[in-house]
Amino acid sequence: MRLIHTKIRAIAAPMGIRFNGEQIAAVTGETIAAALSAAGHLAFRETASGAPRGLWCGMGACFDCLVTVDGRANQRACMVKVADGMQVASAVPARPAPLATPPISIPERAVDLLVIGAGPAGLSAAVAAAEAGVRVLVLDERDAPGGQYLKPLAPGHVHAAPDAQFRRGAALFARAARAGVEILQGATAWGGFSPAPADWAANAETRPPGLEIAAIIQGAAETLRPRLLVIAAGAHECPVPVPGWTLPGVMTTGAMQTLARAQRVSPAAKVVIAGNGPLNLQLACELLAGGVEVAAVVEAAPAPGAAVLLRMAAASPSLAWDGARYLARLRAAGVPVLWNTEVLACEGTDRFQALRVRGPGGEQRIAAGACALTLGFQPETGLARALGCAHRFIDQGLGRLETETDPEGRTSIEGIFAVGDGAALGGARAALARGRLAGLAAARALGHHLPEDRATERALARAERFQAALWQGFAAPAFNxxxxxxxxxxxxxxxxxxxxxxxxxxxxxxxxxxxxxxxxxxxxxxxxxxxxxxxxxxxxxEAGFAAPRAPIKPVPAAALRHELPEWSASPIVAAPAPIAWRSHRTAETPPATAEFVIIGGGVVGLATALYLAREGREVVLLERDEPGLAASTANAGSLHVQLLSYDFGEVADAAGTAGPAADTLSLGPASIALWHEIARDGSDTLGIRQEGGLMLAETEAEFAWLRGKTALERARGIETHLLGANELHALAPHLGVGFLGAAFCPTEGQIDPLRGTTALAAQARAAGVRIVTGADVAALAPEGNSWAVTTGSGRLRAGRVINAAGPWAGRIAALAGMRLPVKGAVQQVVITEAAPPILRHLVAHAGRHLSLKQSDAGHMVIGGAWPGDQDAATGATRNRRRSIEGNLWVAGHVAPAINGLHVLRAWTGLNVALDRAPLVGEHPAAPGLIHAVTGNGYTLGPVVARMAADAALGRGAPPPAFSPTRFTT
Incomplete structure (x- = not known):
């Protein structure tokens, strides 16, 4: 319904949109979510399981209100403004329209001070710095500044008597304009990156030192290089995981307030508001003023006592008076405020119908057409965490992370400030004060001489006292x-x-x-x-929270696609000491003895342990962290059989031997057969799909190279076919145009590495393997006919040791006095949102780094050894912006449908860097120590494990081409 108000009126001409073919009345300046809610449509789409979904967070953080807009899939209804004649649909079209025009180049801009977020903290920081003479640029994702607290009325309406909150926002916006602050709306900062090392490849561009912030601004990519950065990303509301919280019509209190306050819409004529905090009281009064019936306000905290109310009044009389007025209005309207009452469930089938609660008087059911829920807020720390800023865990409610800062907002990273609720919760007045102090500090750091602002410091202290008293008054039991x-x-x-x-x-x-x-x-x-x-x-x-990945929010793939030069090899790094134990648990103590000890819990280690245990052998697997958390689940899941372009080195070598990689050709089909056995034994397909692999050629030189490559593969017993352009188009019509042909290998395909590695771990445990986590091997030495293995939590003796430590295998060998040239290559994978089925094959390119496939769930998985970066001190790997851009260019060139998809995330893993062949078996200098390292990642994991297990059982040595002696003889 549309709200009524004596002082607010619509001034825009009426217009209309169509939703799933139905004509919907709309108001200029409102969002799609507002128009649909006003028309009574609360379900916007269906999930993969068929469940209806609608608005939840209302601020673009949850991505639950997705719709198709004029053919462009997965647009946030809460963020996109209506346009006359707009076509909105719930379903994703079979061929989504492009989301952006791929750039020829991505411009870069140097900035003195960059501020992320135009809420109270960000604007306050920007104004303080700009008034001191600093050139300030502000990026904000919304269409208007103000954030959640100072959000203005939608431009289709006019307010004859705006309240203090609206007036405060308007005054701050005007002050920013007078100070010369440049604010770019519709701008998403999707990643923060450090410069890549200048020596990673011979043709890498030289980049200046300093920070880079990648952004999408009005649909176009841009890279910002600020001297100083202020992160003021705001907060989002906490999850409320009760039964039915995903029903259409259930939304956060902030989402319902945005509909009401900014858009002048309510999702229903009768609503119930529940959870914890004073925002619920304000929303209830705003809805009442607009003609909505409020069935009840449900508050988890007990009613505040007189002492708490006095403390709030002493800290901020005006805010305390606001709260008293809210309660008085609700009493006058007969709205029950149910203190000390918890939410049990949201009820309904295809939409919300009632809220079930329990309070001092027992359970009750409150019928309504929509429900607002809140359990407080969580800072938006994604960008700060991605940049490496230190954070602390706050053990309140569900728990949250806050950015560690000094009183002026400086983080642990030089040149980066974090302020407002996006750093530490404190409310709007504290955000305004913290933002101003950070802006002044930034101006001083840039050479401007400014006095200390004691008045702002005092204002911050008052705001913090009020917040402390407020949340003492609204102290609720912890969510169970x-x-x-x-x-x-x-x-x-x-x-x-x-x-x-x-x-x-x-x-x-x-x-x-x-x-x-x-x-x-x-x-x-x-x-x-x-x-x-x-x-x-x-x-x-902090380690327990999901690690931020670039992009920190989904962004259009087409906007990032930027053609970059290839390289002759991925950057090779010496595998450092293992990354610190990341789990919350302490390291486990290994047993005193074992017949076989396996070092490394990746796919090779798990499979080797499984094969040995099924022979009735006693097996202990030592894993420095948890099984499968490294490359075994960070890879793209390709099942390769034919050789890749970089197996040969230079293209001209195609007709040659391909070096050690040629010796692996027979291993691919054998290993895939073992993967099928693992799937069968686990009663799960593991996402294995073998519909063939294509390697594309678009020049005569590449096609000639494919001819030599397929001849080599057929000579080694691998079925491959050379396809012409017409045959290729008939087999894969969704590929791009201009390809002269392809090499087709019918046995190639893909696997879900998450399911594959999980299945291996479960089967190994079921077979009796003892997996010891948190066991970093510190020493390894022969003792008579056995080996002594020392970990940080204990020492054990083993009859035989299998070194399956992947990129760290060289480090393990060195502990035993051996030198093996095993290093690491930081490689990056990109994944898009799900799309209708368009790509059934594993796709590679004869002259470009690419592996491309579509998972059964519809996601495009894009790899091909594009490099990431590594912190040499910690061993942690991280994304590289240019690799994301370049990888997406190749993928979109091959499969143009990617232009209609968003990138969900990119991640990195430390892959083995060897000579493209496995390293399997023992060295005569160290009998009883068997090495098991793949040279082709996930595909060959089981077959390498099978060879290693056979070697450990004395069933003969692996082929000489894979022996560790090839590096010493």
Missing amino acids: VAAIADATIVCRCEEVTAGALRAAGRNASLPGLKKATRAGMGRCQGRMCAATIARLTGTSA
């Missing part, structure tokens, strides 16, 4: 995650239930649970579930 019913959805994006998370292991870390269940891997990147999952797993530290 143990009471979440198993059937309740926790991860909205991937529809993962509490029961599924519990089944995956209550004691697993959040990274482990993510990879086992996909929770936190959807569009919102864990914003709506990470805190709940962290509580379910018992985590109370």
Whole structure:
């Protein structure tokens, strides 16, 4: 319904949009979500399981209100403004329209001070710095400044008597304009990156030192290079994981307030508001003033006592008076305020119908057409975390991360400030003060001499005193995650239930649970579930929260596609000491003895352990972290059989031997057969699909190269075919135009590495393998006919040791006095949102780095060894902006449908860097120490493990081409 108000009127001409073919009246300046809500449409789309979904967060953080707009898929209804004649649909079209025009180049801009976010903190910082003479640029994702607190009325309406909150926002906007602050609206900062090392490849461009912020501004990509950065990203509301919280009509209090306050819309004529905090009281009064019936306000905290009210009044009389007026208005309107009452469930079938609560008087059911829920807020720390700023865990409610700063907002990273609720919760007045102090500090750092602002410091102290008193008055019992019913959805994006998370292991870390269940891997990147999952797993530290990935929010793939030169080899790094143990659990103590000890819990180590245990052998697997958290689940999941272009080195070598890689050709089909056995034994397909692999050629030289390559492969017993342009188009019509042909290998395909590695770990445990986590091997030495293995938590003796440490295998060998040339290559993978089925093959390119496939869920998985970066001190790997851009260019060139998709995330893994052939077997200088390292990643994991297990059992040595002696003889 549209709200009524004696002082607010619509001034825009009427217009209309169509939703699933139905004509909908709309008002210029409002969002699609507002127009649909006013018309009574609360369900905007269906999930992959067929469940209806509508508006939830209302601020673009949850990505649940997705619709198709004029053929452009997965647009946020809460962010996109209506246009006359706009066609809106729930379903994704078979061929989504391009989301942007791929850039020829991505411009770069140098900035003195860059501010991310135009809410109270960001604008206050920008104004303070600009008034001091600093050149300031502000990026803000919305169409108008103000953030959540100071959001203005939609431009289709006019307010004859705006309240103090509207007036405060208008005054701040005007002050920013007078100071010369440049504000770019519709701008998403999707990643923060450090410069890549200048020596990673011979043809790498030289980049200046300093920070780079990647952004999409009005649909176009741009890279900002600020001297100083202020992050003022604001906060989003906490998840409220109760049964039915995903029903259309259930939304956050902030979402319903945005509809009411900015858009002049209510999702229903009768609403119920529940949760915790004073925002619920304000919303109830605003809805009442607009003609909405408020069935009840449900508050989890007990009614505040007189002492608390006096403290609030002493700290801020005006804010305390606001609260008193809200309560008086509700009493006058007969709206019950149910103190000390908890939410049990939201009821309904295809939309919300009633709220079930329990208070001092017992349970009751409150019928209404829509429900607002809030359990407080969580800072938006994604960008600050991606840049490496230190954070602390706040053990309140569901728990949250806050950025560590000094009193003027400086983070642990020089040149980066973080302010407002996006750094630490404190409310709008504290955000205004903190922003101003940070802006002044930034101006001083840029050479401007300014006095200390004692008045702002005093204002901040008052605001903090008020907040302390306020939340003492609204202190609610902690949310009991143990009471979440198993059937309740926790991860909205991937529809993962509490029961599924519990089944995956209550004691697993959040990274482990993510990879086992996909929770936190959807569009919102864990914003709506990470805190709940962290509580379910018992985590109370930063490591338990979902790691931020670039892009920190989904962005159009087409906007990032930028053609970059290829390189002759990925950057090779010496594998450092293992990354610190990341789980919340302490390291386990290994047993005193074992017949076989395997070092490394990746796919090779797990499969070797499985094969040995099935022979009745005693096997202990030592893993420095948790099984499968490194490259075994960070790869693209390709099942390769034919050789890749970089197996040969230079293109001219195609007709030659391809070096050691040629000796691996027979291993691919054998290893894929073992993957099928693993799938069969686990009663899961593991996402294995063998519909063939294509390697494309678009020049005569590349086609000639393919001819030599296929001849070599056929000579080694591999079925490959050379296809002409017409045959290629008939086989794969969705590929781009201009390709002269391809090499086709019918046995290639793909696998889901998350499911594959999880299945291996489960089968190994079921076979009796003892997996010891947190066991970093510190020493390895022969003792008579056995080996002594020392870990940080204990020492054990083993009859035989299998070194399956992947990129760290060289380090393990060095502990035994051996030198093996095993290093690492930081490689990056990009994944898009799901699309209708268009690509059935594994696709590579004869002259470009690419592996491209579409998963059964519809996501485009894009790899091909594009490099990431690595922190030499910690061993942590991170994304590289230019690799994301270049990889997307190649993928979109090959499959133009990618132009209609958003990139969900990119990640990196440390892959083995060897001579393109496995390293399997023992060296005569160290009998009883068997090495098991793949040279072709995930595909060959099982077959390398099978050879290693046979060698450990004395069933003969692997082929000499794979022996470690090839590096010493």
